[in-house]
Amino acid sequence: MINKRSWPHYGALLIVGLILALIPLATGGSPYYLRLATLMLVYMTYAIAFNIIFGHTKQLFLCLGALAGCSAYLSVVLIRELGLPPVVTMPLGVLFASSLGAFFSYVSVRRGLGGIFVGVITIAFSLVFYNLILGLRVFTHGEDGMRTRGLGFGLLEHVLASYYILLAILLLSLLLYHFLMSSRIGLAFRALSDNEKIAELAGIDVTRYKVFAACIGSALFGIAGASYAQYNGFISPAIFSLVSVDIVVFIMVLLGGMGTLVGPIIGAGVFTIVNEFVRPLGYLNLLVYGAFLVVLFLLFREGLVVTLGKMVKLRIP
Amino acid sequence: MIRVEGIDVSYDETAVLRDVSIQVDEGETVAVIGSNGSGKTTLLKAIAGMLRTGKGKIFFDGMGLDRLPTHKIVRLGIVYVPAERELFPLMTVMENLELGAYRNKEWRKLLDIVFRLFPRLEERTKQLAGTLSGGEQQMLAIARGLMAKPKVLLLDEPSSGLAPILVDELYRQLHRLKEEGLTMLLTEQQVPIALSLADRAYVLENGRIRISGKSQDLLDEPEVRRAYLGVA
Amino acid sequence: MISLIIDGIIFGLQLSLLAVGLTLIFGLGGVLNLAHGQLAVIAGISAAGLIGAGVNVPLAALLGVLIAGASGLVLDRSLMLMAYRYKGEARLLLGLVLTLGLSLAIEGYLNYSFPLVALSISLPILNVTLFGIVVRTTAISAALIAILTLLSLFLFLRGTFLGKAIRSIVQNEVGAELCGIDQASVRTLIFVLGALMAGLAGIAQGLTTSLDVRMGMELTILALIVATVGGVRSINGTLAAGILLGVVNVFASFYIGTYLTYIILLTTAGLTILLRPSGLLGYWT
Numbered sequence: 001m002i003n004k005r006s007w008p009h010y011g012a013l014l015i016v017g018l019i020l021a022l023i024p025l026a027t028g029g030s031p032y033y034l035r036l037a038t039l040m041l042v043y044m045t046y047a048i049a050f051n052i053i054f055g056h057t058k059q060l061f062l063c064l065g066a067l068a069g070c071s072a073y074l075s076v077v078l079i080r081e082l083g084l085p086p087v088v089t090m091p092l093g094v095l096f097a098s099s100l101g102a103f104f105s106y107v108s109v110r111r112g113l114g115g116i117f118v119g120v121i122t123i124a125f126s127l128v129f130y131n132l133i134l135g136l137r138v139f140t141h142g143e144d145g146m147r148t149r150g151l152g153f154g155l156l157e158h159v160l161a162s163y164y165i166l167l168a169i170l171l172l173s174l175l176l177y178h179f180l181m182s183s184r185i186g187l188a189f190r191a192l193s194d195n196e197k198i199a200e201l202a203g204i205d206v207t208r209y210k211v212f213a214a215c216i217g218s219a220l221f222g223i224a225g226a227s228y229a230q231y232n233g234f235i236s237p238a239i240f241s242l243v244s245v246d247i248v249v250f251i252m253v254l255l256g257g258m259g260t261l262v263g264p265i266i267g268a269g270v271f272t273i274v275n276e277f278v279r280p281l282g283y284l285n286l287l288v289y290g291a292f293l294v295v296l297f298l299l300f301r302e303g304l305v306v307t308l309g310k311m312v313k314l315r316i317p
Numbered sequence: 318m319i320r321v322e323g324i325d326v327s328y329d330e331t332a333v334l335r336d337v338s339i340q341v342d343e344g345e346t347v348a349v350i351g352s353n354g355s356g357k358t359t360l361l362k363a364i365a366g367m368l369r370t371g372k373g374k375i376f377f378d379g380m381g382l383d384r385l386p387t388h389k390i391v392r393l394g395i396v397y398v399p400a401e402r403e404l405f406p407l408m409t410v411m412e413n414l415e416l417g418a419y420r421n422k423e424w425r426k427l428l429d430i431v432f433r434l435f436p437r438l439e440e441r442t443k444q445l446a447g448t449l450s451g452g453e454q455q456m457l458a459i460a461r462g463l464m465a466k467p468k469v470l471l472l473d474e475p476s477s478g479l480a481p482i483l484v485d486e487l488y489r490q491l492h493r494l495k496e497e498g499l500t501m502l503l504t505e506q507q508v509p510i511a512l513s514l515a516d517r518a519y520v521l522e523n524g525r526i527r528i529s530g531k532s533q534d535l536l537d538e539p540e541v542r543r544a545y546l547g548v549a
Numbered sequence: 550m551i552s553l554i555i556d557g558i559i560f561g562l563q564l565s566l567l568a569v570g571l572t573l574i575f576g577l578g579g580v581l582n583l584a585h586g587q588l589a590v591i592a593g594i595s596a597a598g599l600i601g602a603g604v605n606v607p608l609a610a611l612l613g614v615l616i617a618g619a620s621g622l623v624l625d626r627s628l629m630l631m632a633y634r635y636k637g638e639a640r641l642l643l644g645l646v647l648t649l650g651l652s653l654a655i656e657g658y659l660n661y662s663f664p665l666v667a668l669s670i671s672l673p674i675l676n677v678t679l680f681g682i683v684v685r686t687t688a689i690s691a692a693l694i695a696i697l698t699l700l701s702l703f704l705f706l707r708g709t710f711l712g713k714a715i716r717s718i719v720q721n722e723v724g725a726e727l728c729g730i731d732q733a734s735v736r737t738l739i740f741v742l743g744a745l746m747a748g749l750a751g752i753a754q755g756l757t758t759s760l761d762v763r764m765g766m767e768l769t770i771l772a773l774i775v776a777t778v779g780g781v782r783s784i785n786g787t788l789a790a791g792i793l794l795g796v797v798n799v800f801a802s803f804y805i806g807t808y809l810t811y812i813i814l815l816t817t818a819g820l821t822i823l824l825r826p827s828g829l830l831g832y833w834t
Binding site: 060116117 | 661
Binding site: 397 | 710713714716717720721723724725726727728729730731732
């Protein structure tokens with residue numbers, strides 16, 4: 001797997017890693033900007049996962065925030081109620097998220113109802129998640145959210161250490177993505193996202209690959225979600241909502257470039273900055289998000305990576 | 318009535334028709350024959366507005382058909398009956414016929430004509446189109462086309478999928494239509510029966526017109542005899 | 550118990566009203582309109598605004614519905630045109646994303662501009678006793694709206710020529726084109742009909758409980774669930790699904806509590822889909 005063709009990829013990874021590692025210095029000690037940068041890392045991880053699920057296998061999951069939330073809440077609640085250590089509960093959370101994701105994917109592919117079914121079932125689940133958190137108020141404190149300090153993952157409570165831990169998770173996700181896509185699995189993804197019927201005829205088990213993509217992607221969302229819970233010190237349903245996560249991540253990946261290695265990273269980086277201007281608008285931010293979604297999907301689907309690549313005449317991975 | 322001038326039609330990058338020109342005058346029955354893949358269906362679809370032509374023009378009564386959507390072309394009087402029939406499977410025979418007559422005020426009169434030609438359809442007016450036999454479906458497809466009061470009827474391989482005895486019966490009705498003065502353009506793989514109905518014919522091969530002429534003359538053409546009639 | 554069932558049926562009828570609009574748009578246009586719920590909200594908010602401005606209730610309601618219909622018209626003739634250029638899965642995905650974006654935009658704008666507006670209609674007579682059971686007049690009105698609309702739709706599709714044309718396009722787009730049917734016009738008609746139905750559902754919601762600005766996405770999701778269970782191309786199926794899920798919803802709310810109801814709803818929906826994937830009653834009839 002380490003051959004000449006991979007060098008641009010490793011090069012890109014190195015550059016990305018370096019830039020991101022240096023960001024805490026650029027924030028000049030401002031806690032606000034460091035927090036923002038850390039959040040950005042989480043969203044970058046989300047974006048990579050979304051890229052796998054939607055960018056490569058065309059499954060429009062609209063419950064990814066909910067899945068991250070399930071992992072987060074489950075891992076936290078288990079610590080609180082059962083006294084289990086985070087090293088046990090976090091993997092459980094991730095397992096839960098990835099199983100759900102795989103389940104949704106499996107049911108949709110099996111039933112052959114096509115792209116809409118995944119969208120419907122997942123958007124419905126996002127609603128279920130929200131109501132579940134509210135309904136299980138006893139455990140989850142409902143809408144008000146929960147403090148998640150002192151739960152045992154001490155390192156993630158230290159501001160600078162958290163940044164680098166989350167950066168490590170991000171870089172590992174990127175590596176995972178790279179290895180996946182340069183393997184036979186990636187080839188299968190390309191084939192089935194082109195034309196499922198023909199891929200099936202060529203002997204590719206479409207079901208298996210789609211479910212696998214959903215499983216891995218959901219697991220990444222679970223990892224990011226559970227880690228975020230420990231780091232942030234506070235979780236609430238709003239943090240994992242459709243708008244906060246799914247829509248924003250969709251926009252990020254569209255902006256950066258679907259199906260590419262660094263597209264999601266770039267998209268997440270750029271949009272984090274854009275979002276800083278959009279957030280103070282209150283509810284109007286939804287309008288901006290919606291406009292972004294429509295415009296990007298219609299006019300700019302190839303994303304920054306391809307456009308920039310054309311300008312500098314380089315193929316950015 | 319219909320004049321096709323030098324059209325090119327391609328699917329993606331592959332050229333299917335190259336510089337094809339044909340003409341159908343009022344009252345004529347013209348056949349386009351050729352083997353599978355020669356482009357016969359493509360030609361009809363181009364006239365019906367279902368495919369875009371790269372080059373060349375198609376005229377109907379002197380009016381260019383460029384870029385007109387299919388439903389407008391139908392309303393002009395060019396009715397296309399595809400080989401796949403494209404019926405409405407969950408609707409009754411009667412409903413299919415009604416829909417064929419979409420805007421037609423005289424559809425009851427047309428219904429009489431249609432039932433005279435295809436009495437079997439009259440017996441099955443309440444039957445769902447999807448449950449009809451192959452032959453009946455073909456009849457229904459043509460009947461539905463007739464309900465649109467066509468000035469020209471485009472028939473794509475009307476004999477396809479039919480047993481020989483049904484083909485004979487179908488062509489008997491087509492002869493009757495011809496006698497009533499309907500202009501028809503049809504494609505066929507079965508050359509003898511097509512030439513028996515048509516006044517003139519074009520032979521399409523690999524997307525180009527190879528020969529054309531009166532049916533009788535074509536039957537005597539050695540090329541045609543060898544390639545399509547299996548006669549040495 | 551009986552009153553629960555009645556409540557369930559009434560709620561179910563409202564759900565059906567909302568979902569059938571969605572089914573129509575999907576069956577004909579091949580797009581899943583994620584902005585459907587927002588159309589209901591537009592109707593409700595417009596009506597509320599008009600009532601606030603002194604317009605009498607029935608007129609305000611009617612105008613609200615018409616505004617929703619007009620919004621549907623604008624939507625179909627602008628944004629949706631992009632989606633209609635494609636076919637099949639590509640159209641579906643594009644339509645999904647476009648309407649999702651639009652739904653967000655509408656929700657953002659409405660919540661920003663009219664944050665506290667809600668539609669809540671009350672009638673002069675509060676209750677009515679039918680066969681010994683006390684029912685709220687608002688609930689009856691909502692049910693009547695739903696029943697009349699669905700009935701009219703049914704008669705339209707079965708009896709009129711245009712209705713048949715619509716059914717034909719669903720069964721075979723190519724065939725319909727060959728019969729001279731202008732699909733684009735019919736599609737627009739259906740979209741507007743769907744939007745009007747969404748508007749009526751919004752008014753009905755304002756009658757039974759209340760409709761506020763934030764309910765758009767939730768209504769859309771409910772409609773999606775009902776439409777999927779009923780079979781996204783079957784109006785009869787959607788109607789049946791709506792009533793079934795309405796009853797389930799009311800019972801679950803009563804015995805378990807509102808929040809966990811959604812899980813029950815989704816589980817029921819999931820089970821039905823697993824058992825009968827093409828929908829409760831199969832195809833359009």
